[in-house]
Amino acid sequence: MNCPHATVVVDPLVRDLDGETEMLSGGGAPLARIELLGVPAWTVTRHAEARQLLVDARLVKDLNAWGLWRSGEVTHAWPLIGMIDAGRSMFTVDGEEHRRLRTKTSQALTPRRLEAIRPAIEKFTEELLDALAEQGKDGVVDLKAVFAQPLPMRVVGLLMGVDEAQHPMLTKRYKAFFSMLTPQEERMALLAELDVFYAELVREKKARPTDDLTSALILAEEGGEPLTEEEVVGNLKAMVAAGHETTIGLILNAVRALLAHPDQLRKVLDGEIPWDTVIEETLRWDTPTTHLLMRFATEDIQVGDQVVAEGEGVVISYRAIGRDAVQHGDDADAFDITRPTPIRHMTFGHGPHICPGAALSRVEAGIALPALFGRFPQLRLAVPDEEIRKLPVMTQNDMEAFPVLLHG
Numbered sequence: 001m002n003c004p005h006a007t008v009v010v011d012p013l014v015r016d017l018d019g020e021t022e023m024l025s026g027g028g029a030p031l032a033r034i035e036l037l038g039v040p041a042w043t044v045t046r047h048a049e050a051r052q053l054l055v056d057a058r059l060v061k062d063l064n065a066w067g068l069w070r071s072g073e074v075t076h077a078w079p080l081i082g083m084i085d086a087g088r089s090m091f092t093v094d095g096e097e098h099r100r101l102r103t104k105t106s107q108a109l110t111p112r113r114l115e116a117i118r119p120a121i122e123k124f125t126e127e128l129l130d131a132l133a134e135q136g137k138d139g140v141v142d143l144k145a146v147f148a149q150p151l152p153m154r155v156v157g158l159l160m161g162v163d164e165a166q167h168p169m170l171t172k173r174y175k176a177f178f179s180m181l182t183p184q185e186e187r188m189a190l191l192a193e194l195d196v197f198y199a200e201l202v203r204e205k206k207a208r209p210t211d212d213l214t215s216a217l218i219l220a221e222e223g224g225e226p227l228t229e230e231e232v233v234g235n236l237k238a239m240v241a242a243g244h245e246t247t248i249g250l251i252l253n254a255v256r257a258l259l260a261h262p263d264q265l266r267k268v269l270d271g272e273i274p275w276d277t278v279i280e281e282t283l284r285w286d287t288p289t290t291h292l293l294m295r296f297a298t299e300d301i302q303v304g305d306q307v308v309a310e311g312e313g314v315v316i317s318y319r320a321i322g323r324d325a326v327q328h329g330d331d332a333d334a335f336d337i338t339r340p341t342p343i344r345h346m347t348f349g350h351g352p353h354i355c356p357g358a359a360l361s362r363v364e365a366g367i368a369l370p371a372l373f374g375r376f377p378q379l380r381l382a383v384p385d386e387e388i389r390k391l392p393v394m395t396q397n398d399m400e401a402f403p404v405l406l407h408g
Contacts, residue, residue: 007033007040010291012180015390017290017319017397024320031306034315036394037079037180039068041294041313042306045320047327047346049303055351058298059314060094065296067311079184080394082177082191083293089234091353098352101231105239105356108159108213114363117158121364124154125371133375136406140382143402144252147372152247152364156240159360161205161212166197174241178393198233213239239357247361249288249397251368254278256388256402257286257335258373259381264337269377277337279365284322284345285335290397292316292349318347319397378408 008023024032030049031042044050053059063085068074074081086092090101128147135141153167162170176182177190201214209215217232227235258265258278267273294313301308308314322345325332348358355361373379381388382403391398 007035009035010043010394012037012394013392015392017390020290021317021320021323024317025323029304029306031303031308032317036293036315039074039078039080039313041315042308043291043315043317043320044303045317045324047321047324050316050321050346051350053295053301053303053314054316054346054349054353056301057094058301059295059308060298061092061098061295061353062094063092063296065298065311066294066313067296068313070311076188077184079180079187080293082187083395086191086238087195087234088228088230089238090356091238092234094352100225101227101235102356104217104227105213105235108216109356109360111359114359117155118363118367120158121151121155121367122371124151125367129371129375133406136404140403140405143255143404144248144399145401147368148248148251148255148402149244151251151368152244152361155247155360155364156243159213159243160201160236160240161210161214162201162240170197170240171244174245175391177241178245178391178396178398180392180394194237195233198236199229201236202229202232242355243357243360245396245398246288246355246357247364250279250282250361250365252399252402253286253288253397254282254365254369255372255379256381256385257282259379260385261335264335265373268337269373273337275366275370276362277343278369279362280343280345281335281337281339283347284328284343286397287318287322287347288397289347289395290317290319291395292318293395316349321345322347376406378406380405380408 006027010020024034024043025045030046031044034041034043044053063069066074076085090098090105093101128151132141132143132146135146149171150167153171154164157164157167173190173194177187202218205212205215206218209219214232214236217227217235258268268275268278292315294315297308297310297312297314299310323332348355382405388402389400391400
């Protein structure tokens, strides 16, 4: 597979996100040619064009529309295939089938439902802050491991009806699945293990339904077509991944940005700027999802002076889109919660496939961040910021660890 000369190699083992974003956006065009572990594709890096493409019916999730897959040049040996060929779910189909698979999830994540679980999120937050205080009383503690990671897993576990005893197992498996250091054979085995776990959960809930999303997905509305076991499993597998990974990144990226900008942190702690603004600026400036894989062109698509040919793949590079100077101004590369205009980003997507858990992630961060800084207003990094290392993943903006001192 030969890539054009100007192709940008996106290397998950070299996680210089600022450098990567600059390279992707540097040509000035809305699309850039990239290479993902030896596989060529397009990526969209500008806000306006991304909005246009995300509602274009000629770009589909169907893997069989990908020319490299049809030709056999890409197979299950490619390390990223599990993020595209992840089983039938609302994340892998389009049109009416997508609406059918997504409806119940959307119904389960209404504002009323989110308000109903707010007390549980607050309780989880306080319990984890207690654990953080205990583990950090004598020095350095990992904010990710003790707080930012278990909180969203507890919340998504509550929503899905997954026993808390299973959370460490799920966390470990998803981490290994996303890591580019995991051998491909092992990664595919992990997917199979997750399929077995969720299939067993579905059968258990089918026999004894409870008030959770898994049970809701299984039970068809009167006169409606029930989801198959494969479809429920596919939805659960992807939603647990997206539901906790995104929020981990959002919480940690917001904390990191505020600690790096103490003048802005002071405005938040003094009540001059609301936490909602911090969350939206963090989502724009340091997106939890760096690249979303992948959509495929069913016919040639003109984007400005460029053409995505039929059968080519398109990646949505949300981090570059969040730094688009055309949309966000010449200071788009700066974290600034005092921006005079509303922060209009699209980090959770746009169009039919917009993230169904976006509101949930915002609610969690809106509880977690003020509670964290309310308990530990002198919180600071225990190492220089440049020593924070990114995980070797393609799609998430995630850190290996986030060592902090709680009392300055």
